[in-house]
Amino acid sequence: MTTSPSARLAESDFLRACRGEPTSRTPVWFMRQAGRHLPEYLKVREGVAMLDSCFTTDLVVEITMQPVRRYGVDAAIFFSDIVVPLKAIGVDLDIVPGTGPVIADPIRRRGQLDQLRRLEPDDVESIAAAARALVGELGGTPLIGFAGAPFTLASYLVEGGPSRDHRITKQLMYSQTGLWNDLLERLSHLAADFLRVQVEAGASAVQLFDSWAGALSPSDYETYVAPHSRRVLESVADLGVPRIHFGVGTGELLDQMGDVGADVVGVDWRVPLDRAIEKVGPHRSVQGNLDPTLLFAPADVLHTKAAAAIERGRGARGHVFNLGHGVLPQTDPDAVKGLVDFVHGYERV
Ligand code: CP3
Secondary structure, eight states, X not given: OOOSHHHHHHTOHHHHHHHTOOOSSOOBOOTTOSSTTOHHHHHXXXXXXXHHXXXXXXXXXXXXXXXXXXXXXXXXXXXXXXXXXHHHTTOOEEEETTTEEXXXXXXXXXXXXXXXXXXXXXXXXXXXXXXXXXXXXXXXXXXXXXXXXXXXXXXXXXXXXXXXXXXHHHHHHHHOHXXXXXXXXXXXXXXXXXXXXXXXXXXXXXXXXXXXXXXXXXXXXXXXXXXXXXXXXXXXXXXXXXXXXXXXXXXXXXXXXXXXXXXXXXXXXXXXXXXHHHHHOTTSEEEEEEOGGGGGSOHHHHHHHHHHHHHHHTTSSOEEEEESSOOOTTOOHHHHHHHHHHHHHHTTO
């Protein structure tokens, strides 16, 4: 039996499920498993701004480890944010508590594109150091690196902050398509550069978050977004790690999101997992897809729904259990722990 950390890592249930290999039990981790629902997170973040914490090596290591220690999840997700690489190249932005990313000077003109330069290793040295330290601490538990996809990043940059309808973003997309494509091309390089830094520092999978892609029709996704997301995923293909691609409300786009170069397609809770699997096809794994508000339901309801997701997931090439979006800040950590234990115990019942 092999016991070295790198052998245990390669054979971890999470990576096996991503590759479509049989697993000993359904692997589970959660989007936003680190963060405000954890008292130990609130404690270490006291008096430290969100973005400052993302560039502070020790804090990134500690916050990434917190849910792994508490829950025994099958993967760690690197503590950072989708706007961190933008900050690292000097874009004037902040993360406002309770709101999200806010951009000082929203990007709507060609003359503003030059600030979106390539990411250099020096820009994120404290972040790469955190990833290297984490790989040592995590041992056989995989680290997932991530980046924001071009469309979702563009939405923040163009709107200037979070948006319900992405109106100004889509106006630019439809009316200044040349500028739009140049903007998304630059963002695709930035996302790919950031993923590469994390994998070269030891991350063993990556997730590309196109959280707001569900705002697009399939035809607009194909025309205005798919080429750019494909550039991101193809340019990290040589790294040889599984690529997960996730968005919210993307039921109609799941096949396209797989086709741009994903090994695993993330599914939100609006689509039954068996239907999602049909759309994604037999050559990719799926990740998801419990409604995050089920963590506020009675345990028997939560467990019935979790069992249904596991059963539906059996039809997939591989299934990584997750929520359909992030853990909500009001969530009780004991409910999360109960869910991890349920998923881990399920197949042995
Ligand atoms: O545990 C993890 O999942 C890793 C950490 C992580 C964060 N952001 C930390 C964070 C990840 C993967 C993200 C990605 C992210 N950031 C996305 C894509 C995923 C998704 O949720 O769809 C998006 C759209 C963002 C942009 C963003 N950053 C939002 C919408 C917010 C929340 C604003 C708020 O305060 O409600 C942030 C801030 C943020 N990112 C927090 C954390 C832990 C909260 C900061 C705090 O503690 O105040």
